[in-house]
Amino acid sequence: MSSVAVILAAGNGKRMKSKLPKVLHPVIGEPMVLHVVEALKGAGIEKIIAVLGYGAGQVEEVLQGQADFVYQNEQLGTGHALLQALPKLMEYGGGECLVVCGDTPLLAGETLVQLRQEHLDKNAKATILTAMMEDPTGYGRIVKEKGRVVSIIEEKDAPPEVLCLKEINTGAYCFDIEWLKNGLNQLKPVNAQGEYYLTDVISYLVSEKQMVATWTVQDPFEAMGVNNRVQLAEAHARLKRQILREHMLNGVTIVDPASTFIGPWVEIAQDVVLEPGVILEGKTIIEEDCTIGPWTRITDCRIGRGTQVRQSILSESSTGEECQIGPYSYMRPGCILESNVKVGGFVEVKKSHVDQGAKIPHLSYVGDSQVGKNVNIGAGTITCNYDGKNKYPTIFEDHCFVGS
Incomplete structure (x- = not known):
């Protein structure tokens, strides 16, 4: 299993309406970012880089001894966040790296194992963890032609014909590190938000005729990001039921x-x-x-x-x-x-x-x-x-x- 992963944990989570950094809000009694760390460890990850921004000191206290830290001082998008981790990634050498979001506490280690295996099987330069959602509101859409990935379009930038697509980007990836470096260095803030999107790395790889694969998670709720208190409660309830079921069995x-x-x-x-x-x-x-x-x-x-x-x-x-x-x-x-x-x-x-x-x-x-x-x-x-x-x-x- 790939031994390197990056957790994107710099956002302030405005929709949580809280002074506490979003990734520190507890799900079944533990900060949600710790659930992400456990998933990575369950997938065999040995080295974790956490990209911190809002409330960095508080997040450091929780992750101390479990991750190396880099900092995104300005919130300029996911691509810009991963760019801050690139020097540390290059220190670890080549190969693959996983990229996950710190607000996805339902993500399972086994799913990350499957994601990387698909990446290796397809000899891909990037593999996207996707999910099929009946209601994909709030998520970036996966655009394909003849079964091959063409791009990922964020909802706020998507035209009507893209908004109707059901396959969504979960925000988890497996990248070839060298090609990730090339893609990050090409990023420009050309979207409506003036941000550097990590998803534009996918467009770059497609333009370079490199293989971009997808792996679809079986349970779409596993990919759920927590952006507000309602979703926080939903994540808590789902993990609680899962734990109770395991003990009863x-x-x-x-x-x-x-x-x-x-x-x-x-x-x-x-x-x-x-x-x-x-x-x-x-x-x-x-x-x-x-x-x-x-x-x-x-x-x-x-x-x-x-x-x-x-x-x-x-x-x-x-x-x-x-x-x-x-x-x-x-x-x-x-x-x-x-x-x-x-x-x-x-x-x-x-x-x-x-x-x-x-x-x-x-x-x-x-x-x-x-x-x-x-x-x-x-x-x-x-x-x-x-x-x-x-x-x-x-x-x-x-x-x-x-x-x-």
Whole structure:
């Protein structure tokens, strides 16, 4: 697989009506540009160049360590954006490169593999990822003669006979790098917007009688760009359904999919039951035979086999096997529960280690504490360990009984 790709992520996304850069708006809990990065990694990409512009500093923070950065200081079109990446591309040598947009979170790695394979099979200098749309409004149209690509015409520049075409440009390409360089160096802002269009590289290649191929994605929604909040919600809903379906096919019972949210990095074992209103986020791991919910939120936690969590919030913590949590428990970051621990109703635990068989059944606060084996902390107990300046640990040794 080609090891180089460019993500175009410089636009400000005016239609989002937001100060947040468009590519950082979250889809199923993650900035949409990270979904694009994951698709590229899934396609075997090793080196990624991100073209940044509006909100560059914010985007850098999200992509740090995952991409090299180049900058488009003026928003002069997609061709101008890719031109900023050309020196870095040439450093990586010849061959092919993928070009994708940072606002296409539904794009799959397998589709990019197929795109490049078509590029190689056809010995093309450029291959366009296209889609067939019943309503192609907003997209550039693919113009062909006798099955061969002639040009891509942006909607705002298209005459009526082109607007009726259904095959659209998704904004993803595979290019021969040398021919891409030649095409970019020929670009001129001759369109209605005064911009340098990447699509004009295709016209250049056609004029040079070079092969331009297409690969049509099977699911047109995969190519959907996110340009406003409505499309953001549509992308979220589609990815959410896809993730839930995969977990159910892998042996997870989801009682009410409509009210259940599972993030993209969550791992769930077989025979887990998710009741209505469950939210699982971050790098959460749920081991087998657990029952989660109803109305429970778990973020970046590991939940041990056979544990029950009801109507509770857990964050950056872990449990052993056969624990009982809830209802209305709050486990804050840094909690470690060993096996057969009970954290009951209206209990808050923070940055504490609770050993095997211990119970905190109800109405208690336990923070910065070591709770020994088989300890029973009765109702109304609090660990008051802050003197206004320093926090001190509280230690309950094995088999203690504390509280009412």
